[in-house]
Amino acid sequence: MEITTHKIICTEKTFNISEVIRQKRLMAYFQPIMSVTGRKILGLEGLIRGIIPGSTQIIPPKLLFDAAAKVGLTTPLDRACRDAVLTAFRDYHQTNRDLLLFLNLDTAIIDEVGGSNYLWEQVNSSGISPKNIVIEINESKAMDAQGLTQFVTTYKNKGFLIALDDVGAGFSNMDRIAGLKPDIVKIDRSIIADIDRIYHKQEVFKSLVNLTNKIGALIVAEGVETRTEAIQVLKLGGQVIQGFYFAKPSDDFVLKAELIAKTALVVDNYKALLLQxxxxxxxxxxxxxxxxxxxxxxxxxxxxxxxxxxxxxxxxxxxxxxxxxxxxxxxxxxxxxxxxxxxxxxxxxxxxxxxxxxxxxxxxxxxxxxxxxxxxxxxxxxxxxxxxxxxxxxxxxxxxxxxxxxxxxxxxxxxxxxxxxxx
CATH class of the missing domain: 3.30.450.20 (PAS domain)
Structure with missing residues (x-):
């Protein structure tokens, strides 16, 4: 699908969501997830933007998914989004076979479709190994706790990695986190914002690091926007960072050398801070x-x-x-x-x-x-x-x-x- 580079952000619900899905007017965006101490790009989170049929206007994700929810098309949209992200990720996968794709799943649809193998079939037909796929779920949106646990167990057994998203925001259930035993825990921006200045946020982050260490999971700090936030995350035991400080989501993402240079800068600053x-x-x-x-x-x-x-x-x-x-x-x-x-x-x-x-x-x-x-x-x-x-x-x-x-x-x-x- 060819889209001109001139894009206007749609701010009103002036589009037909059924046509967006039917015509696959969806564009994959990617944001890097950086292993700071490893000085490498660990993976990319696949995000999505809609495009109004017959135009170049971008539909922000909230408008897109709100429109789908209103007419009962959440599951078809969710599946179409994953198709677009998997297709766009293939080139990156060919370049780096170790690169992980963080693939968002609307956890609420687990209540609707139960044990459907649709995601497994999507990944199978994409040619990307399940070991390269991190399924991101927000456990707080799933009403069926047993169904969520069964889903996680099934897909972990197939070789997928499981990440819990937005941990620390809203009503994240710590007991459920321990019970699901995810491979990755992503700490929400609400905890990360100004973590270099706010003492109680530092203590919450340290507690979450301690919890993830005990269940054998990797912690990812989401929404890191400044170098001081990145350094504080490193200081508190976080080693993997995602956020605007490294790169904003983009549809023409390139595995740029300057991203690695930024990790080196953070590590060097952290070393200087430790000495001081x-x-x-x-x-x-x-x-x-x-x-x-x-x-x-x-x-x-x-x-x-x-x-x-x-x-x-x-x-x-x-x-x-x-x-x-x-x-x-x-x-x-x-x-x-x-x-x-x-x-x-x-x-x-x-x-x-x-x-x-x-x-x-x-x-x-x-x-x-x-x-x-x-x-x-x-x-x-x-x-x-x-x-x-x-x-x-x-x-x-x-x-x-x-x-x-x-x-x-x-x-x-x-x-x-x-x-x-x-x-």
Whole structure:
């Protein structure tokens, strides 16, 4: 099908969807999915645009599928779209036999057609091996959970790969993800957008990486639009990226060398960021150590542990970086109050309460790693303090008083400010 390069986007429903399907007025677009650490194009996602019969006007996918749904033609349109994508992918397949085609399937039609072999027959007649086909499904749109599981099992047994799309958006069911055991999990743009700046999105992404690792799946970050987002994905454990940062969907996609150059740029920037973060972390730890050393020096000269509170208070008056501090005995029991120079009582949420003297901390990492693993110092990952509700890290250090062993725990405020990435 020859289409002129001059295209106008159709913004109104001024087309006959039956004729679009009958005349196969459908054009395949492709967007690359990049293995950043592998510095290669892992695959292409096949997308579709309609063309109004007798014109060059492009029909956006939402208008196309909305029109089909209104007149009950979703399944014929879905099949026609896959035909167009499979046909257009053949040339890329001939060039690179390892290239994957990410093929979208409207999961809602599984409820309608059940165990139909139509997709299998389509791929078989295309000459493309099932091992090169990734079937993208959105599990939240399938009402028949048993039918979806049967479909996934059947096609995995035929050699196809299964990807769950838009994970993290709307009502994605984490239990169903674990149950379906997909080969690939695609994280939705709603999680990726501004992930370099928004801390809670980073934590959600890390959790999804952990889940996919446990079920043996590969994670793909969708909708990456900036280099800083790409670097953050890499930092959080994602290695495969799709999005406008690398390329927008196109009907004349070429396996361009500049795409590989962009992966190298992201990796190089990430390496530079790691080195800068390591240097900053070392400087921060040095400052932490100096503060803790000063506090231990003050604690080690008291006559009795009941003087710990006053000494901690005097120390914390002199620093802005500390959220709060307290002392444990060798068995992990808190033997001072939780002392905060400026932040204690600032949190008005009732869920946050500072630990009192006598509380048992023996199951906490900052105790266990020091006493059971016989470490001298422990620095935690950032977490929300149950004392104040602030994001902090705990620096714990063993010290002695009158031949007895104690543990000083200092919660330092953690700003989680990302390092800037040069454009």
């Amino acid at each position: 973060e390591l240097e900053d972390y070392n400087q921060k730890c040095l400052a932490y150590t100096q503060t803790v050393n000063g506090m231990i020096k003050a604690l080690a000269v008291v006559d009795h542990p009941n003087e710990f509170d006053n000494q901690l208070l005097q120390c914390l008056i002199l620093t802005e970086a500390v959220d709060c501090a307290y002392v444990l005995d060798e068995s992990g029991i808190q033997c001072s109050d939780t002392i905060g120079a400026k932040n204690m009582g600032a949190c008005e949420k009732l869920v946050f309460h500072s630990a009192k003297m006598g509380v048992d901390h023996s199951i906490k990492n900052f105790y266990y790693n020091l006493i059971k693993r016989k470490q001298d110092t422990y620095i935690s990952e950032p977490y929300v303090s149950m004392a104040t509700g602030n994001l902090c890290i705990t620096y714990s250090r063993v010290f002695r008083l009158a031949a007895k062993k104690y543990i000083l725990c200092v919660d330092f405020l953690e700003t989680q400010q990302p390092l800037p990435v040069s454009p």
